[in-house]
Amino acid sequence: MNANLIFKFKIVVIGDGAVGKTSLIKKFTKGAFEKDYIKTIGAQFSRFTENVEGNTIELLFWDIAGQNDFDFLKPIFYKETKACIIVYSLEENNLGEESLFHLKSWHGELEKYCNGVPVVVFANKVDLVREDELDLSELHDIINNMNVLAYYLTSAKTGKGVNEGFQAIIAELYQRHDYVS
Numbered sequence: 001m002n003a004n005l006i007f008k009f010k011i012v013v014i015g016d017g018a019v020g021k022t023s024l025i026k027k028f029t030k031g032a033f034e035k036d037y038i039k040t041i042g043a044q045f046s047r048f049t050e051n052v053e054g055n056t057i058e059l060l061f062w063d064i065a066g067q068n069d070f071d072f073l074k075p076i077f078y079k080e081t082k083a084c085i086i087v088y089s090l091e092e093n094n095l096g097e098e099s100l101f102h103l104k105s106w107h108g109e110l111e112k113y114c115n116g117v118p119v120v121v122f123a124n125k126v127d128l129v130r131e132d133e134l135d136l137s138e139l140h141d142i143i144n145n146m147n148v149l150a151y152y153l154t155s156a157k158t159g160k161g162v163n164e165g166f167q168a169i170i171a172e173l174y175q176r177h178d179y180v181s
Helices: 021-030 068-078 093-100 101-115 135-142 160-175
Strands: 008-013 042-054 055-064 083-090 117-122 149-153
Touching: 008 101, 008 117, 008 160, 021 042, 021 055, 021 083, 021 160, 042 068, 042 160, 055 068, 055 160, 068 101, 083 093, 083 101, 083 160, 093 101, 093 135, 093 149, 101 117, 117 135, 149 160
Parallel strands: 008 055, 008 083, 083 117, 117 149
Antiparallel strands: 042 055
């Protein structure tokens, strides 16, 4: 492969509101964590550049609001998506239970708007639960019926699993060689 190629990838990050989508992106792109929740309105955008084998990978993250108020914008949000991260919360409360249950509908939405893109699932907020007591059987049941590369236990606060999950997406996209310029 020739050196110094530029690859540009749009990655959507989806999931219910308050599961930590924005925090995960900030942790990966800036190494930062803000504990105060700020609701995403519509979508937020973040850029990240990385070099792989002498080539430039430019990522544009579309952090899509988890609230239904923005459903009418979804066809625009998903246009030209090359990969997706679906985030849910591991919290042992309504948010955690509902966001796990909604994984199927988020994945269905992906199939509707951008079928066939690589997908990873982030089981976020692992820092808020006892990892040694985690029962992931329900997650396994759900993702066994979805086409996903993998899932990662993540924490935007501690950084656990964040880099590994994002790097899995980058590696998969790079393998597919979407050359731009």
